[in-house]
Amino acid sequence: LAAAGARVALVARSREAIDALARDLGDGHAAVDADLAAPGGADAAVAAVTGWAGGAPDILVNNAGSFAPTPLADQDPDEFAAMLRLNLESPFRLVRAFVRPMRARGSGHIVTVGSVADRSARPGNAAYSASKFGLRALHEVIRAELRGTGVRASLVSPGPVDTPIWNPVEGRLGRDFPARDAMLAADDVARAIVFVVSQPAHVDVEELRLSHS
Secondary structure, eight states: OTTTTOOOEEEESOHHHHHHHHHHHOTTOEEEEOOTTSTTHHHHHHHHHHHHHTSSOSEEEEOOOOOOOBOGGGOOHHHHHHHHIIIIIHHHHHHHHHHHHHHHHTOEEEEEEOOGGGTOOOTTBHHHHHHHHHHHHHHHHHHHHHTTTTEEEEEEEESOEESGGGGGGGGGBTTTBOOGGGSEEHHHHHHHHHHHHTSOTTOOOOEEEEOOO
16 A cells, blocks of 8 residues: 555554554554554554544555454353454444544545455354454445445455464464465455555445455
């Protein structure tokens, strides 16, 4: 997005990493240190981004998420709730905060990063699939409510993506899960998001699903 000309606010827990990335991107970009899974984390991110942007951003990319496959019988209820809080509740809080000013000015784009797991369920994915199915439903409601307002909403749902999220299950890659060389790269998803938000105002990309060939 930065390469396409956008000023980007990076939101993450890893302050040093996003500070370094913001510096690499150049002047005008921001690093926002916020834990979206923590109470008040989404509100803190909203306040920081609003102050930096002078209002709601033109583009919101809801990309935060966690993945920890666990058999249903072994799933800790608190861990289940925590995954829903990060994967589903925090995107809702960010959209809720920005949707009113976006509607008021008649423009904006809300990009929801889903998953192959927002349409298919597999063993061990009770929490993750519940959050992603819910996120897809949230996207559909957003679309229904924003139709005709000038604010667009797109769902970008990739298959497995090679990121550190897989590190805890490294030994199961290539067996229970795809090997890393059979996954999408993070840049593949990033390019898809740039494609979605770069379309002319009259073009509405409702949903884009990505898979490794």
